[in-house]
Amino acid sequence: MKTKKEHWLKKSYQKATLETKLLVVDQILNGQVSTNFAAKKYDVPRTTISYWLRKYSTLVQQNTGMSKNDELKKLKEKIEELEFVKDFQQDIIAGMELITGVDMSKKSLPKSLAKEIELKKKNRLKQNGSMDVLGLVNKPSTKDLKHNKNNK
Known part of the structure; x- marks a missing residue:
């Protein structure tokens, strides 16, 4: 039972x-x-x-664990490191786009990052002059600058 x-x-x-x-x-x-x-x-x-x-x-x-201040400090350092890496990668992409003439960032990245890369390209062109197809910099020579001043 x-x-x-x-x-x-x-x-x-x-x-x-x-x-x-x-x-x-x-x-x-x-x-x-x-x-x-x-x-x-x-x-x-x-x-x-x-x-x-x-x-x-x-x-x-x-x-x-660590204290909140230590954790915040560590996170801020990580953010700075990641921002540096992002800027470096954007510089590389901007350089490659200038050399190849292909806008890779517009096709594959979010709009905000593509805009940042476009600004980097414009700044680089302002600093260095224009680039030819092979990626060689065509800086305006002093002779060209004098000629442009005389024509104005």
Whole structure:
């Protein structure tokens, strides 16, 4: 004869130590285990683990993480680095477009970046003069400049 499972009785759990709680929270935050797996592994209800996550996640992050000022500083440095890389790449694209005569940026980049590259090309042409098909710079010579002044 089968006995019915008495579902109204609460399951008793062993009290977890602070180290265990922090270990579980750290593993979940690092993506090593899921909440469900941790509940089965450590024999703790999922709701309890959710409570631990809310309560101890900031504590774990404070112990292992960096301060907000340090994080902001690091992010600002990363932004500066990425802006430098973007400018460098735009200079290369502008140079290639001037050499080849093909507007690659208009076809494949967002409008805002294509406009920035177009401005870089115009500035480069103002500084260097015009370019011929082979990419050689045709700077106006002093003789040409004098001739243009005399004609005006």
